[in-house]
Amino acid sequence: MVRADMGFLADDEMHGRGSATRDEHIAALFAASQFQALGLEPGGDNGTFIQKTALPNPLPERVQQHLSHFENTPRKETWNAIAILRGTSEANETVLLTAHLDHLGIGPAANGDNIYNGADDDASGTTAVLALAHILAAGKRPARTIVFALFGSEEIGGFGNRAFLAHPPVPLKSIIANLEFEMIGRPDPAVPEDTLWLTGYKRTNLGPELARHGAHLVADPHPAQHFFRRSDNYALAQQGIIAQTVSSFGLHKDYHQPSDELSKIDFNHMDRAIASMVEPIQWLAGTNWKPAWEPRQQPAPEK
Structure with a gap:
């Protein structure tokens, strides 16, 4: 499943899943079709698994400058794929699992390649969320609700995430924790083998508690x-939600390059990384424990 999903999302035929392009939309539909097949509850617009939102017109100047280096294509809408695994006894509390669907698309060529496939960034995170949806949906229904959300247009300013915050499928105050999965396709030599790291590890007690319940999580070694x-977690954190990113990005030189391709992915690492998070997430969705910010560590709201 992991190889198949990665193979689809990072294939050249997806043209790098450029933010707010037809290919990002296809990626969202691909995820939505899996959510539907699992029998999950739709969390998008009008009883569907897709949440669509219009982009600002015109786009901010810095975004326009960024996009001027890439394929000239209409960038009018972005798409999220959202599904809900409704909880039982604590259904009014939510664990949110997220990643971003998009990458850079088609841009300046390097060594004759102009497709920025984004295999690690972030087909790997999207694949992780889809794999977790398969595993968690097939297991015992958790006490807490679990929402799976795959965001569009992270690379140009988090517009998909903004749409989610503006029109959440569950009340934002019900979200007790958000784990964003970002770039887990390759191991980080800065941490022990088969280990993931969590951004903002010392800001909350979430990482240490998940680690106590079996997660191979340590502090981000690249402060x-x-x-x-x-990542998209930050906008949620500014809303007061405990929101942190799970990663194993080792600062490899393929970041935001056409060379971030499927051939560079360590599938054994990915499989172990995803598997290591299953039981800790099941625990989090089944307990009444709630994570909390450490003193003075919650980021200030966006002005």
């Missing part, structure tokens, strides 16, 4: 990169 602020 100078400010990764806590660089």
Whole structure:
């Protein structure tokens, strides 16, 4: 399943899943079809698994400058894929599992290749959320609700995430934790083998508690990169939600390059990484324990 999903999302035929393009839409429909087949509850628009939102017109100047280097294609809408596994006794509390669907699309060529496939960034995270949806949907229904959300347009400013926050499928105050999966396709030599790291590890007690329940999670070994602020989790954290990113990005040189391809993915690492999170997430969705911010560690709301 992991290889098949990665093979589809990071294939050249997906043209790098450019933000707010036809290919991002196809990726969202691909995820939605899996959610539907699992019998999950739709969390998108009008009883569907897709949440669509219009982009600002015109786009911010910095976004326009960024996109000027890439394929000239209409960028008018973005799409999220959202599904709900409704809980039993604590259904009014939610665990949110997320990743982003999009990458950079078609852009400047490097070594004759102009497709920015985004295998690690973030087909790997999208695949992880889909795999977790399969596993969790097939198991005993959890006490807490689990929402699976795959965001569009993270690469150009988190517009899919903004749409989710504006029109959430569950009340935002019901979300007790968000785990964003970002770039888990390759191991990070800075941490022990088969280990993932969590951004903002010392900001909350979530990471240490998941680790106590079997998660192979340690603190982010690259604090100078400010990764806590660089994924869709951050906008949720600004809303007060405990929201952190699971990753194993080792600062490889294929980041945001056409060379971020399927051939570079370590599937044994990915399989073990995803498997290591299953029981800790099942525990989190089945307990009445709630994570909390450490003193003065919650980010300020966006102004």
